Amino acid sequence: MMSTGRRLADVVLAPLSGVTMLLALYMVFVYVPSDKVQGIVQRIFYFHVPLAILTFVAFGLVALASALFLWRGTRFWDRLAHSAAEVGMMFCTLMLVTGTIWARPIWGTWWTWDARLTSALILWLIYAAYLMLREFSATSDQAARYAAVLGIVGSIDIPIINRAVYWWRTIHPAVLVTREGGSGLEDPRMQATLLVSFLAFAALLGWLLWVRNESARLHDEVEVLHQQLLAEHER
Amino acid sequence: MTNFPFLFAAYTAIWVLLFLYIASIGRRNHSLQREIDELHKLIKRHGDSGRAQETNR
Numbered sequence: 001m002m003s004t005g006r007r008l009a010d011v012v013l014a015p016l017s018g019v020t021m022l023l024a025l026y027m028v029f030v031y032v033p034s035d036k037v038q039g040i041v042q043r044i045f046y047f048h049v050p051l052a053i054l055t056f057v058a059f060g061l062v063a064l065a066s067a068l069f070l071w072r073g074t075r076f077w078d079r080l081a082h083s084a085a086e087v088g089m090m091f092c093t094l095m096l097v098t099g100t101i102w103a104r105p106i107w108g109t110w111w112t113w114d115a116r117l118t119s120a121l122i123l124w125l126i127y128a129a130y131l132m133l134r135e136f137s138a139t140s141d142q143a144a145r146y147a148a149v150l151g152i153v154g155s156i157d158i159p160i161i162n163r164a165v166y167w168w169r170t171i172h173p174a175v176l177v178t179r180e181g182g183s184g185l186e187d188p189r190m191q192a193t194l195l196v197s198f199l200a201f202a203a204l205l206g207w208l209l210w211v212r213n214e215s216a217r218l219h220d221e222v223e224v225l226h227q228q229l230l231a232e233h234e235r
Numbered sequence: 236m237t238n239f240p241f242l243f244a245a246y247t248a249i250w251v252l253l254f255l256y257i258a259s260i261g262r263r264n265h266s267l268q269r270e271i272d273e274l275h276k277l278i279k280r281h282g283d284s285g286r287a288q289e290t291n292r
């Protein structure tokens with residue numbers, strides 16, 4: 001019999017993500033008009049922006065689950081934090097990759113040490129360190145506690161990335177907020193496309209979190225069974 | 236249309252990386268599930284042989 005979590009993931013989230021992703025692709029390549037200033041390459045934004053927002057959601061979840069793990073000490077919260085960190089890293093990597101590909105034709109360079117780009121790269125490095133810490137720590141209990149602290153501290157970078165375009169002189173566009181330079185998402189078709197893309201990636205994030213969390217649960221089960229087998233041997 | 240290769244590269248990168256990640260989680264879960272099944276069998280075998288030894292004593 002399917003558990004409620006599995007039913008939600010496999011029957012709701014996976015098909016929802018698949019259908020909305022196909023719809024988003026149709027809208028990005030066929031339905032939405034090209035941006036007057038940036039041209040066809042602006043269409044990267046429809047996946048780049050949801051990836052950026054959901055990266056923050058995933059890493060925010062790492063911080064929340066880590067705090068709950070330090071408070072309650074239950075493996076459930078630790079597993080959730082670890083899973084959210086790995087899926088968040090995937091989304092963060094995709095955000096950085098799509099950002100650099102967009103930057104090349106628009107800014108004439110793959111990378112520039114702009115405040116928002118640099119703070120986003122720092123976020124990637126923090127959670128890469130988080131995952132390495134979990135991988136290479138001597139004991140899993142010790143790794144979980146140290147990683148929880150790093151997961152909470154690392155999330156401080158999220159509001160910094162968000163405010164970077166206002167606090168420092170930066171060339172990164174803030175199209176969603178200010179619509180500066182006549183290049184914002186003013187056309188309703190652009191807004192609809194962004195919304196559908198966001199839904200597709202939100203459902204994908206939910207499904208990936210569930211699948212990755214299942215992996216962590218199975219890993220814990222293997223450890224318990226190994227101990228049980230050892231006890232049987234000693235008997 | 237001159238920037239089309241950049242658009243193509245961005246969307247290709249997304250799908251390739253996502254596909255590789257999903258495949259790696261799927262493989263990991265499959266191998267963990269197989270390990271769990273093996274361990275259950277081993278524990279059952281140990282339990283059975285232990286009970287048989289106790290009966291023989």
